[in-house]
Amino acid sequence: MATILVTGGAGFLGSHLCDRLIERGDDVICLDNFFTGKKRNIQHLLGNPRFELIRHDIVHPVFLEVDQIYNLACPASPEAYQYNPIKTIKTSTVGMVNMLGLAKRCKARILQASTSECYGDPEVHPQQEDYWGHVNPIGPRSCYDEGKRVAESLCMNYHLSHGLEIRIMRIFNTYGPRMDPNDGRVISNFITQALRGEPLTVYGEGKQTRSFCYVSDNIEGMMRLMDQEETVGPVNIGNPTENTMLELAEQVLQATGSSSKVAHLELPKDDPKQRCPDITRAKQYLNNWEPQVDLKTGLKQTVAYYKELLNL
Ligand code: NAD
Ligand code: UDP
Secondary structure, three states, rough: EEEEEEOOOOOOHHHHHHHHHHHHOEEEEEEEEEOOOOHOOHHHOOOOEEEEEEEOOOOOOOOOOOEEEEEEHHHOOHHHHOHHHHHHHHHHHHHHHHHHHHHHOOOOOOEEEEEEEHHHHOOOOEEEOOOOOOOOOOOOOOOHHHHHHHHHHHHHHHHHHHOOOOEEEEOOOOOOOOOOOOOOHHHHHHHHHHHHOEEEEOOOOOOOEEOOOHHHHHHHHHHHHHHHHOOOEEEEEEOOOOEEHHHHHHHHHHHHHOOOOEEEEEOOOOOOOOEEEEEEHHHHHHHOOOHHHHHHHHHHHHHHHHHHHHOO
16 A cells, blocks of 8 residues: 555546546545546545645655555647646656656655657657657647657656666547546547537548547556556557548447548648557566557547436
8 A cells, every 4th residue: 555646636537547546445645727628537535635736846856655656647638738738848857757756755656647749740650769850849738748758868867876766557549437528639520519409619621640548448548558667658648540530520420320521630840640559568568568548449439428427
């Protein structure tokens, strides 16, 4: 049993992680500024004596005693992270320094929720961890991409300079229940549009690809990465099954039974054309980790969640 800090713990991934850690018997401190997180995601944990909630912003230092830190605090959807780009950069840089400082003082191991966005609009396919990426440093996504790249560099330099125990996880598109229905990401948009009988907004021609990992597979990979001793990372965690956005729209229509049409909207600037993880490293270091939930099954669970949440 350990005391574990989860920053961004009221968010989509963070709340599922809190659930798993509590189930395992750990003491969990969930820290969140509620920028994109929701109380409803952790409400069921509030009465649990092993669960504590702190409203705090990681851009400001915090003094706690913990054994491990999962640093998930950062808006993840392009709409949310571009809302206040300077704040997004501060969260991934100043916030990262604060969390690394805390880890150093407590001699705690820290896992950083990094991202496939470190690869930018990749010229190598599928993406392996040793690919350095193709990122526009001044584009609209740079507040997120470059912030996360600096965060990785900070982690590695704290490791090299101070012997800090770090773990770097490069997360590819992940979806599932508790994803905010209004966060603008493709799966939440498509499902809520389909359930309301509205057109599914496909950006551009819809030929761009993403690889979608179900949340339970992500959290399993995250905990295995934190607890293994062989590598500090980076390690890709994602589902290597790749879909175009048009294929995704078709799957969402099937999962919802909706007869919505598809509406093509303008493609956002610097939207990556393709994205697919090479998960060889994850398999090698994380006890043969690989996704267990296929898109059809995961979409079914996610549709059920939105139906109940939105009363649709
Ligand atoms: P989310 O927006 O649901 O969760 C992020 C949480 O962090 C929210 O609860 C938010 O309120 C909180 N937060 C934001 N800034 C903060 C700050 N300065 N101080 C304290 N709390 C703050 O997003 P998510 O999908 O759960 O993503 C969690 C992490 O995983 C993020 O770091 C994200 O970059 C990373 N990630 C997610 C995906 C994905 O597909 N879900 C992909 C790549 C990386
Ligand atoms: N997208 C789309 N319609 C939407 C939202 C997103 O076609 O309503 C596309 C977007 O252009 C991108 C992909 O879906 O190519 C994934 O977008 P998302 O915002 O979910 O995450 P990203 O992988 O771009 O960070």
